[in-house]
Amino acid sequence: xxxxxxxxxxxxAALEKASAARRARAKLKDxxxxxxxxxxxxxxxxxxxxxxxxxxxxxxxxxxxxxGAAKSKSIMENIGISESRxxxxxxxxxxxxxxxxxx
Numbered sequence: 174x175x176x177x178x179x180x181x182x183x184x185x186a187a188l189e190k191a192s193a194a195r196r197a198r199a200k201l202k203d204x205x206x207x208x209x210x211x212x213x214x215x216x217x218x219x220x221x222x223x224x225x226x227x228x229x230x231x232x233x234x235x236x237x238x239x240x241g242a243a244k245s246k247s248i249m250e251n252i253g254i255s256e257s258r259x260x261x262x263x264x265x266x267x268x269x270x271x272x273x274x275x276x
Contacts, residue, residue, distance in 0.1 A: 198225075202236035212272065223261075234249070
């Protein structure tokens with residue numbers, strides 16, 4: 174499948190949108206790291222915010238204090254979350270298990 178040809182204006186708009194999404198995700202990770210926001214609030218926010226919904230669960234967990242890549246992978250395996258799963262794709266039982274574990 175070939176990518177569509179974009180005009181310079183469309184390409185610039187797409188680049189700006191992607192940059193804004195990266196900044197929003199970085200800010201959210203920083204807030205989690207500094208315990209300014211809870212995991213349950215992030216999951217709730219993902220229901221309305223597409224940028225948050227498209228964030229990988231592994232990246233979200235790794236941003237939490239005391240949790241690195243290995244621990245994140247282990248937690249996801251225990252709960253039954255695929256490594257490639259995004260926040261918006263979590264099922265109700267998976268969200269409940271994460272909230273139960275982290276609040």
